[in-house]
Amino acid sequence: MREEFYNTLRSPVWWGVLALAAMVPFVLPSYYVHILTLSLVYVALASSWNIVGGMAGQISLAHSLFIGTGAMLSTALLLKLGVNMWLGLLISAAISGALGALIAWIDFRFQLGHLSFVLITLAFAEMGSIVVEGSEFLGGASGLLLPKDTGNFLAFQFGGGSGAFWMMLALAAICVLVSVAILNAPLGYYLRTIRDNEKAAQAIGVDILRYKITAMVISAVLASVVGTAYARYLTFADPYLLVSPVITIEIVLFATVGGLGRAYGPALGALLLVPLGEVLRGKLGSTLPGLHYFIYGIVVIAVILITPRGLLPLFERLWARVRPATRIS
Amino acid sequence: MLEIDHLVAGYGGVAVLHDISATIGAGEIVGLLGANNAGKTTLINALSGMVKPMSGRIRFQGEDISQMTPQARVEAGIVQVPEGRLVFPDMSIRENLLLGGINARARKSRPQQMDKVLGLFPRLKERLAQNAGSLSGGEQQMLAIGRGLMAEARVLMLDEPSLGLSPLFVQYIFEIIDRLHAEGLTILLVEQNLNLTLRHARRCYVLERGQVAVEGEADLVRNDPRTRSAYLGL
Amino acid sequence: MTELYQALAQGLLIGSTYGLLALGMGLVYGVSGVVNFSHGDFISLGMFMCLALYSAFSLDPYVSVIITVPVMTAIGALVYLYLIRPMVGHQFLMVVQLTLGLSLVLQNGILMVFGGQPARTPSMVESKLFILGDVVLRVPHIIAFAISFVLAIGLYIMLRSTDFGRSIRAVHQNAHAAALMGIDVGRVQVLTFALGIGILALAAALLLPGTPIQPTQGLRYTVITLLVVVLGGMTNFVGIMLGGLIIGIAEAFGTIYLDGPLGLLMPYIIFVAIMLFRPQGLTWRSQR
Numbered sequence: 083m084r085e086e087f088y089n090t091l092r093s094p095v096w097w098g099v100l101a102l103a104a105m106v107p108f109v110l111p112s113y114y115v116h117i118l119t120l121s122l123v124y125v126a127l128a129s130s131w132n133i134v135g136g137m138a139g140q141i142s143l144a145h146s147l148f149i150g151t152g153a154m155l156s157t158a159l160l161l162k163l164g165v166n167m168w169l170g171l172l173i174s175a176a177i178s179g180a181l182g183a184l185i186a187w188i189d190f191r192f193q194l195g196h197l198s199f200v201l202i203t204l205a206f207a208e209m210g211s212i213v214v215e216g217s218e219f220l221g222g223a224s225g226l227l228l229p230k231d232t233g234n235f236l237a238f239q240f241g242g243g244s245g246a247f248w249m250m251l252a253l254a255a256i257c258v259l260v261s262v263a264i265l266n267a268p269l270g271y272y273l274r275t276i277r278d279n280e281k282a283a284q285a286i287g288v289d290i291l292r293y294k295i296t297a298m299v300i301s302a303v304l305a306s307v308v309g310t311a312y313a314r315y316l317t318f319a320d321p322y323l324l325v326s327p328v329i330t331i332e333i334v335l336f337a338t339v340g341g342l343g344r345a346y347g348p349a350l351g352a353l354l355l356v357p358l359g360e361v362l363r364g365k366l367g368s369t370l371p372g373l374h375y376f377i378y379g380i381v382v383i384a385v386i387l388i389t390p391r392g393l394l395p396l397f398e399r400l401w402a403r404v405r406p407a408t409r410i411s
Numbered sequence: 412m413l414e415i416d417h418l419v420a421g422y423g424g425v426a427v428l429h430d431i432s433a434t435i436g437a438g439e440i441v442g443l444l445g446a447n448n449a450g451k452t453t454l455i456n457a458l459s460g461m462v463k464p465m466s467g468r469i470r471f472q473g474e475d476i477s478q479m480t481p482q483a484r485v486e487a488g489i490v491q492v493p494e495g496r497l498v499f500p501d502m503s504i505r506e507n508l509l510l511g512g513i514n515a516r517a518r519k520s521r522p523q524q525m526d527k528v529l530g531l532f533p534r535l536k537e538r539l540a541q542n543a544g545s546l547s548g549g550e551q552q553m554l555a556i557g558r559g560l561m562a563e564a565r566v567l568m569l570d571e572p573s574l575g576l577s578p579l580f581v582q583y584i585f586e587i588i589d590r591l592h593a594e595g596l597t598i599l600l601v602e603q604n605l606n607l608t609l610r611h612a613r614r615c616y617v618l619e620r621g622q623v624a625v626e627g628e629a630d631l632v633r634n635d636p637r638t639r640s641a642y643l644g645l
Numbered sequence: 646m647t648e649l650y651q652a653l654a655q656g657l658l659i660g661s662t663y664g665l666l667a668l669g670m671g672l673v674y675g676v677s678g679v680v681n682f683s684h685g686d687f688i689s690l691g692m693f694m695c696l697a698l699y700s701a702f703s704l705d706p707y708v709s710v711i712i713t714v715p716v717m718t719a720i721g722a723l724v725y726l727y728l729i730r731p732m733v734g735h736q737f738l739m740v741v742q743l744t745l746g747l748s749l750v751l752q753n754g755i756l757m758v759f760g761g762q763p764a765r766t767p768s769m770v771e772s773k774l775f776i777l778g779d780v781v782l783r784v785p786h787i788i789a790f791a792i793s794f795v796l797a798i799g800l801y802i803m804l805r806s807t808d809f810g811r812s813i814r815a816v817h818q819n820a821h822a823a824a825l826m827g828i829d830v831g832r833v834q835v836l837t838f839a840l841g842i843g844i845l846a847l848a849a850a851l852l853l854p855g856t857p858i859q860p861t862q863g864l865r866y867t868v869i870t871l872l873v874v875v876l877g878g879m880t881n882f883v884g885i886m887l888g889g890l891i892i893g894i895a896e897a898f899g900t901i902y903l904d905g906p907l908g909l910l911m912p913y914i915i916f917v918a919i920m921l922f923r924p925q926g927l928t929w930r931s932q933r
Contacts, residue, residue, distance in 0.1 A: 461825070490825075498822075499814070499822065500818060501818055502814060510823075562826070
């Protein structure tokens with residue numbers, strides 16, 4: 083069952099693509115490196131959300147809680163208490179994991195249906211943003227400014243530009259690899275069973291609580307770590323960006339556009355949409371603020387109407403038609 | 412009045428009915444018999460327009476209605492009293508009856524029609540304001556039939572009217588059916604209960620696995636050995 | 646004691662409009678099982694249309710509804726026909742994502758047209774106060790309360806005693822049986838969605854006077870509406886109006902009695918508690 087995962091780990095294509103991607107900062111101007119770094123942030127976030135939202139089919143809108151914890155708490159610990167950001171990252175990740183486990187437990191304990199789960203997680207997300215905006219320790223509504231990135235690795239600094247790019251590349255690769263691993267492990271199989279028919283899964287003795295909690299904790303920890311790194315990259319922990327439910331909505335839409343429940347789907351969605359959005363924002367951001375979100379919205383509506391399972395399955399179908407002979411199953 | 416011509420129909424591309432042909436003459440009372448899953452409900456849903464035909468035709472008063480919407484068919488007078496009654500539980504008897512006559516043709520004469528239905532079912536008249544969900548099964552069946560009559564049916568298709576009723580109520584409902592027939596209404600009676608149907612219908616079709624196994628006068632159907640085998644699935 | 650009365654009065658007034666916002670969503674959910682996550686952005690749209698009409702023709706928001714209600718109703722019908730209907734019966738969760746996408750489109754469409762600065766739409770009654778003993782009430786709130794209630798009662802009568810209203814309830818209770826009565830279920834779903842959005846146009850005008858508006862506010866309105874609908878048991882008319890009042894009062898008490906974030910959290914805390922312990926909402930008789 084894990085065969086596929088080890089194949090991926092051994093696959094020269096995988097490592098080749100990764101190595102090529104790592105060369106990017108040497109080739110492209112810094113503006114494009116920045117756009118790609120942002121894309122990788124969203125590749126990582128969308129992949130982490132996909133573990134719960136896609137594989138287990140539980141549309142959670144509480145992802146901003148984990149991203150926000152990772153970003154705001156680790157920054158606040160550094161600025162207010164002088165805690166090393168690596169340690170802050172671990173503390174935030176642990177708290178996010180606990181929050182995730184709590185949400186999964188509530189979902190199970192109270193037998194929330196799909197809709198109730200969407201609503202409760204959205205309510206949690208709203209509450210999270212209200213708490214952060216009202217908490218002085220976490221920077222309130224004005225956010226927290228991080229010290230300049232001098233490249234001190236031990237202080238969770240990567241020297242901006244290319245260093246940050248490599249950091250994000252590593253994180254994105256980890257999130258995608260974790261997705262591949264889960265999909266090819268028993269966990270992935272159980273999550274799909276839960277997604278397709280929770281009652282039947284329960285009837286055949288799947289320990290639903292255990293797998294829901296496992297999925298949610300993995301998803302939350304990854305999101306939290308990415309959140310910390312994202313705040314570090316921006317050198318500004320901005321509550322309106324990092325704790326707002328809107329970031330979750332963006333992530334959900336990227337994953338939907340790419341292909342829910344697939345290992346590479348969310349990455350595809352983020353890699354297509356983030357650069358598009360950023361270029362638009364760079365070109366027209368001052369005259370038409372919000373254009374990139376507007377376009378995201380249009381794209382996601384179009385994709386849902388045309389190919390509800392996302393672009394990845396569509397590309398695969400096209401690929402299969404173009405090269406039927408070389409297709410290996 | 413209603414002609415079914417080589418009808419093939421089913422769900423999601425899978426045929427349930429294979430090549431069904433049948434006719435119901437004006438003023439006739441026709442029985443549609445068969446075991447569970449023989450396709451009886453699918454057939455009357457195809458007549459109601461809830462199931463789209465894959466091939467074949469349905470004609471009503473000479474006109475091809477195969478592609479008509481369910482609404483248009485109700486308006487034309489093809490009315491179904493569904494299996495399990497399906498009354499609107501959180502609405503009063505009065506509201507249920509009014510909804511029965513909501514189609515454009517019946518709407519104008521609802522007050523007169525309502526008087527007629529309530530004359531037929533005095534029990535409903537006593538509790539007009541009561542919620543349909545609180546009625547007994549037999550009362551719900553009266554309401555469902557009343558609702559069908561409100562639509563000013565030209566063909567009334569009753570799906571398993573005896574299902575889950577006490578013998579007394581079954582007798583009562585079938586007396587009503589006989590009375591409606593005597594008044595000239597065309598009736599298609601879908602039933603699992605063989606003897607009951609054969610007592611009331613003049614002519615019958617017996618379905619077996621989506622096909623007509625036996626057809627003819629009630630007495631012929633009763634004595635045909637294939638009827639028994641269709642029921643026992645032999 | 647004065648504070649108590651003030652909180653109660655303020656909560657009731659604003660809560661009635663929340664109830665009205667939620668009735669539209671509840672009706673739509675009842676007949677087509679769709680939860681519209683762009684609900685709040687349609688409220689925004691209604692508000693900004695009022696703003697535009699004020700800037701162009703100096704129309705008072707209370708007058709603008711003559712234009713915004715029909716326009717928004719038409720938009721609602723188009724959205725349902727071309728975006729939502731193709732998804733109904735597919736997968737419930739895809740409709741969630743679709744309306745989230747629609748929310749981004751609306752919110753940022755408004756942002757591109759009007760910019761991100763908080764804006765106000767003046768009205769003739771905006772700053773008028775109504776003083777009752779020690780309780781000070783803003784006249785726009787009183788108008789909102791009165792109109793919301795009249796409208797809710799009107800809707801109630803419509804649902805009870807018109808053919809269209811009975812069709813809506815029939816589709817909600819049993820869509821298959823409704824179709825067998827000759828009701829065009831698809832048409833009822835479109836009209837209900839359009840009606841729900843049309844009501845929002847009206848509610849938007851009621852909420853507008855004295856309230857600064859921003860394109861990004863939509864999501865919060867969506868969440869408040871969802872809170873109310875869920876509290877009210879999703880489709881129960883009286884329950885939803887009651888839910889609106891409870892959320893309104895919770896919000897007023899929260900902001901008057903509790904400092905800062907805790908006050909704002911009040912409605913959410915009540916919501917989560919009710920969701921968990923009374924998932925069927927506040928109504929006791931289960932409706933099907």
